[in-house]
Amino acid sequence: MQLLVATTNRDKIREIRSLLAGTPVDLLTLSDIPPVAEPEETGETFQENARLKARYYATHSGMLTVAEDSGLVIDALDGEPGVRSARFLRPDASYPERFAAIFERLAQNPDRPRTARFVCALTVVDGDRMVFETIGTVEGTIASAASGVSGFGYDPIFYYPLYKATLAQVDEHQKLAIAHRGQAFRALAEWIRRKQ
Numbered sequence: 431m432q433l434l435v436a437t438t439n440r441d442k443i444r445e446i447r448s449l450l451a452g453t454p455v456d457l458l459t460l461s462d463i464p465p466v467a468e469p470e471e472t473g474e475t476f477q478e479n480a481r482l483k484a485r486y487y488a489t490h491s492g493m494l495t496v497a498e499d500s501g502l503v504i505d506a507l508d509g510e511p512g513v514r515s516a517r518f519l520r521p522d523a524s525y526p527e528r529f530a531a532i533f534e535r536l537a538q539n540p541d542r543p544r545t546a547r548f549v550c551a552l553t554v555v556d557g558d559r560m561v562f563e564t565i566g567t568v569e570g571t572i573a574s575a576a577s578g579v580s581g582f583g584y585d586p587i588f589y590y591p592l593y594k595a596t597l598a599q600v601d602e603h604q605k606l607a608i609a610h611r612g613q614a615f616r617a618l619a620e621w622i623r624r625k626q
Contacts, residue, residue, distance in 0.1 A: 431622070432456045434463065436487040436497035441582040445606060449615035453622045458493070466490045476500060476513055476551035481560065488555040496618065500550035500610060502584045504572060506542035507535055515584065529576050529587050536572060544572040548588060550610035552618060562621050566613025570597075581605055 433455045435446055443459055450457060460466070469486040473479035476499040483497035501515025511518035511528070518528050536544060547569045554562040568590065576586035578598025586598035590608065597605050606612035 431625075432458060432493060433622075434458050434460075434487060434491050434493040434495040436460060436483050436495055442498075442611070445602070445611055446615055448602070449606060449612060450619050450622070453619045454626055455622055460487070463491050463493075471499070471513070473499070473513060476549050477553070477563070477565065479513055480551040480553040480563075481555075484553040484555040484560070485558070488557065494554065494556050494561075496552060496554045498550055498552040498611065498614060500548065502546060502548055502588065504532065504536075504544075504546045506539050506544060506572075507532070510535075525583065525586075526576070528584075532572065532587065533575075546570055546572050546588065548584070548610040550614040552614040554618065554621075562618065564614050564617040566610040566615075566617070568608055568610045568613070 431454060435443065435457055437443060438460050447457060466487065469483060471479045471482065473482055479499035480497050483499065484495050487497060488495035499513065501512055503509050503512050519531055547567050550566045552564050553560055570588050570590045573587050573589040573596050578586050578596045580601060581598040585605070586596055588597050589595070590597055592608070593600055593604065597609065
């Protein structure tokens with residue numbers, strides 16, 4: 431079975447390949463098909479954006495397509511950066527810039543809890559039909575400072591209490607064991623195995 435993973439993010443692709451290892455799929459990415467303009471992510475939820483991207487790339491490629499939309503939800507910031515996590519501040523902002531803005535905003539609300547979660551919504555589309563959906567979440571808090579060099583994105587500021595570390599301070603195996611994308615793609619792997 432060929433499965434198009436609708437992303438060009440190398441870090442995500444590496445994680446997804448690891449999570450789907452051992453399943454009977456031939457993974458292709460957007461780099462493996464003729465170039466397609468990116469769709470505008472107009473959804474108000476992670477699930478809406480995952481559906482939008484999966485349908486869009488399935489239509490343009492004619493392939494079974496999986497798309498995910500994920501990000502960081504911070505309670506004290508009323509859910510920001512949320513569905514705009516990859517574009518928070520501005521599309522070309524560096525993650526250190528984004529961390530600084532988050533810490534500055536949290537400092538303005540010191541009495542609010544620093545609770546946060548990573549969310550990953552995943553959708554698979556075959557032709558014009560949605561055939562599988564799931565959502566993975568992992569709960570944590572925002573660290574007082576960025577720490578760690580593993581992982582990517584917001585991992586250095588996301589503190590996972592059971593590990594007593596940020597997700598950038600643990601190895602990829604430990605991260606994927608509990609992380610939002612790990613949960614979602616393990617559920618996809620189970621679905622693929624059941625289809626065989």
